[in-house]
Amino acid sequence: MTMLAISIRPITVFVIVVAVAIAGVVLSYVRKWRLREEYSILWLLLSAAMVVLASFSGITVWMADRLDVKYPPSILFFVGLAFVAAMLFHYSLEISRLSDQSRRLAQELSLLRGRLETQSPERPAEGGE
Amino acid sequence: MSAERVNALLIVPAYNEEASLRLVLQELREVAPQFDVVVINDGSIDATGEIARSLGVPVLDLCFNLGIGGAVQTGFKYALQQGYDAAVQVDSDGQFPPDRIASLVALVLDEDWDMVIGSRYLAEPGYEGSRVRRFGNLILSKIAGLFSRQRVTDATSGFRAYSRRALEYLADYYPPDYPEPESIVFLARQGLRIREEPVAMRARQGGVSSIGGLRPLSYMSKVSLALTLNAFKEKPFPTAERRRDK
Numbered sequence: 575m576t577m578l579a580i581s582i583r584p585i586t587v588f589v590i591v592v593a594v595a596i597a598g599v600v601l602s603y604v605r606k607w608r609l610r611e612e613y614s615i616l617w618l619l620l621s622a623a624m625v626v627l628a629s630f631s632g633i634t635v636w637m638a639d640r641l642d643v644k645y646p647p648s649i650l651f652f653v654g655l656a657f658v659a660a661m662l663f664h665y666s667l668e669i670s671r672l673s674d675q676s677r678r679l680a681q682e683l684s685l686l687r688g689r690l691e692t693q694s695p696e697r698p699a700e701g702g703e
Numbered sequence: 704m705s706a707e708r709v710n711a712l713l714i715v716p717a718y719n720e721e722a723s724l725r726l727v728l729q730e731l732r733e734v735a736p737q738f739d740v741v742v743i744n745d746g747s748i749d750a751t752g753e754i755a756r757s758l759g760v761p762v763l764d765l766c767f768n769l770g771i772g773g774a775v776q777t778g779f780k781y782a783l784q785q786g787y788d789a790a791v792q793v794d795s796d797g798q799f800p801p802d803r804i805a806s807l808v809a810l811v812l813d814e815d816w817d818m819v820i821g822s823r824y825l826a827e828p829g830y831e832g833s834r835v836r837r838f839g840n841l842i843l844s845k846i847a848g849l850f851s852r853q854r855v856t857d858a859t860s861g862f863r864a865y866s867r868r869a870l871e872y873l874a875d876y877y878p879p880d881y882p883e884p885e886s887i888v889f890l891a892r893q894g895l896r897i898r899e900e901p902v903a904m905r906a907r908q909g910g911v912s913s914i915g916g917l918r919p920l921s922y923m924s925k926v927s928l929a930l931t932l933n934a935f936k937e938k939p940f941p942t943a944e945r946r947r948d949k
Contacts, residue, residue: 677769677879681777684743684763685784692761 578630589628593621616664620657627653709737711789711808711864714778716771718745720795721754727797728758734801738791738808741781745774771861772882779874783867788812791864798904799862807864807900817869817895818887820855821862821902839923846930847884851891856899858884869895881926888933 600617603609627634627650638646713731717724724742731740742755746768755762763777775792782790789811791804799821807819823832824840840859848855861883865873869890878885891897 673879677773680765680767680769681773681780684765684777685781688741688761688763688781 579632580629586628586631590625593624593628596624597621616661623653623657707737708739709805709808709812710787711738711791711812712778712782712785712787713738713740713791713793713804714743714775714782715740715755715793715795716743716745716774716778717747717751717755717795718768718771718774719747719749719751721747721749721751723797724751724754724795725758727793727795728755728760730797730801731793731804732758735804738804739785739787741778742795743774743777745769745771770879772877772879775882776874776877776879779865779870779877783870783874787870788867789864790870792861794861798906800903800905803862803900803902804864807862807902810898810900811864811866815866815896816864816898817866818890818897819864820857820860820887820897820899821904822857822860822899823902823904824856825899825901826903827901833919835917836919839919842923843884843926843930846927847887850888850930850934851897853891853897854899855887858887860902862902862904866895878929881922881929884926885929885933888930 597618600609600614600621604611604614631646634649635646637643637649641649643649713735715724715727715731720727728740728742731738740760742751742760742762744752744755744762744764746765752762752764763781765774765777769777778792779790789808791807793799793801793804803821807821810816810819824844840857844855844858847858863883872890872893872895873886876889887897
């Protein structure tokens with residue numbers, strides 16, 4: 575019951591404003607086709623988590639208590655870092671996939687170009703058409 | 704051409720090698736005229752491509768630099784498409800002795816080896832070169848030997864002949880960065896037949912080595928890690944399965 579008690583302090587308001595701003599920016603990029611939905615979901619989850627943790631400070635205190643953490647806000651740092659690490663790992667995966675794909679594309683392109691070159695060894699006459 | 708044509712392709716990867724490429728290609732034409740040659744121009748910014756074309760050698764231009772692994776792999780794919788029975792990687796620094804190409808290819812075509820590595824350390828007199836480099840090669844060869852369950856003396860040699868079976872596998876799986884030691888393990892794990900052949904290398908004819916100074920050490924640690932991680936990787940898909948997306 576204390577865990578879900580809403581405590582409105584200046585910091586709560588501040589965090590909620592920031593979280594809403596993040597969500598707004600993310601959604602606006604999705605609207606402009608510049609951010610794919612699958613990536614937006616993670617960021618929207620982050621802003622949602624910020625709102626929840628800021629509004630119900632009891633959650634943090636409860637977690638700190640269960641995990642025997644002396645300083646409850648450090649739970650927030652941990653959650654934040656874990657999120658950033660997960661995001662970075664996700665990007666490493668994406669980069670591996672993309673570099674593999676771009677290598678295959680470059681190879682495919684050079685092979686096709688080579689085939690074109692052998693099919694038409696003569697350059698077309700200049701100014702012909 | 705006097706010599707009878709052999710259905711094997713010489714793959715010459717070249718990245719900014721205008722200083723040595725002409726000599727290398729001319730020597731290949733003289734000493735190994737029975738083979739077709741392809742130059743893989745790995746996004747060079749100098750006259751590498753023009754030089755090869757002016758000598759009438761087919762060139763595959765990569766639109767950006769892929770590194771030695773990606774470049775050589777392009778040659779593997781080309782060899783398969785063009786129906787060659789074997790391919791030889793011939794680095795464009797002119798350190799390999801081209802008169803040995805025929806003997807490496809003969810081992811592949813006549814004796815059914817899948818990969819024949821020209822080893823500098825089996826040759827008499829043994830290969831000189833900086834101590835750091837020799838040490839690095841020794842360690843990598845031991846590790847590659849361990850994982851491929853056979854004796855390897857020159858895991859980093861870039862002078863190798865491959866069978867079509869080996870090419871089919873490597874066209875799909877070839878490490879992009881430092882491919883030589885790893886590819887030995889890849890092929891050994893596929894159950895392909897690998898052997899080394901003593902080959903005396905010469906001094907570089909131009910250009911700069913991609914591995915100099917203390918770089919051999921960082922190269923060695925990266926490749927050792929890659930080799931070790933390979934042992935834990937899932938067995939890659941059989942080649943036929945991968946062919947679907949071709």
